[in-house]
Amino acid sequence: MKNIILIGSGNVATHLGINLKNNNFNIVQVISSTLKNAETLATKLDSDFSNNISDLKKADLIIVAVSDNEIGNVANQIINTPIVHTSGSVGLEVFKNNNNAGVFYPLQTFNTNVEVAFKEVPICIEANNKDFEKEIIKLAQNISENVVKMDSKQRKQLHIAAVFSCNFTNQMFAISDDILEKSNIEFKLLLPLIKQTVNKLKTKKAIEVQTGPAKRKDLEIIKQHLNLISNKKNKEIYKLISESIIKTHE
């Protein structure tokens, strides 16, 4: 399983492609609906490129890293080559006509031009037969030290948890940034606090180490804070999460 085709040219395709190449896999071809994007990634990977699936070359494996709602369409066109997708939320059953199909879900937040320690990234594996499962586990272990088997039902729940822990957490940081900017305070002042919040997770459960006004059920401070938040959506968020914390610690 040395020769790989990538379908997709976004952040997941890019980070995966680069890490596979760096570990001596051969990226035969990049296919993306936008030819320019296919070319950009193909240049990085020393591979051919196309914007048309009918140009598909021969390979040992096709990795489909496109938007969730486009995976089905790609899956229907590829029947004879072993194939995986990289999505948290799309089930294995999307590959209904392929004898060697699977999921290769890297649990990470990928941005253009932000490096990732790929060896630490959990890769969640599922396949429609044992032999293919073994092959893609072996492939995953070449680029990550954190490979786990997981069925589609579990993977969907994991993806939801990832949205809370990464995207929603990042939105909390974005809201903080906005609040501080309006008061001429630098966001970096919060970094030691954020670092400690995350450090605690290495040894304790989040629920055990909660602090702050909602945990103390300090309704006076919560009221004062709500009065001081001008953005209506942020006020709603403050209220709802404070209620959630109070309920959790009842």
Place this chain on the structure above:
Amino acid sequence: MKNIILIGSGNVATHLGINLKNNNFNIVQVISSTLKNAETLATKLDSDFSNNISDLKKADLIIVAVSDNEIGNVANQIINTPIVHTSGSVGLEVFKNNNNAGVFYPLQTFNTNVEVAFKEVPICIEANNKDFEKEIIKLAQNISENVVKMDSKQRKQLHIAAVFSCNFTNQMFAISDDILEKSNIEFKLLLPLIKQTVNKLKTKKAIEVQTGPAKRKDLEIIKQHLNLISNKKNKEIYKLISESIIKTHE
């Protein structure tokens, strides 16, 4: 300013007391309404203790680290000794009768038995006169490398931002933990993702590095996730923060 009295025996009083002692300050006395708690902390700090403010000894400075709603009561009883409180949300004006009063707000999440790298903790300073301000800045610099001046209005906004970035973020982790537990998935699988989410803040603004279904405005996945979240409050939180992310990136 070598001899210090602590009023309060909670997490802030404990962490501050220990760090002051470790930096050769003398904690004269610990006063706490619960005598047992006063004694526990006093034992760690080699100091006297009492549960009555009328027992107050002589000192260069009194640090009031009690609940926000009790600070006023303490402030009214102490007029002649220099005094600071440690709260993010209580204004300096609480000390209306004291000529040397200030705020000494350590921006950090403190738990019993969880160590803190105190040298990195920002300490936000405010005082009602320049000389006293200088003295408490000097004191703060003995235990932290991150001392900043900040007025009460800014400090209240900073405290709100801290609630979003620490307490609310931690609640996102607690919700994730709950979701994963129900699917027999270990929370530690999320740690590399969380680490990367926070690492990005060192070089990028949070708003610039958002990822995930809401950022992509993938309404299909959002709908699927909402259907898969059983807890009603968590469903509301998912919906509200997703809307917030969509609005932020419009």
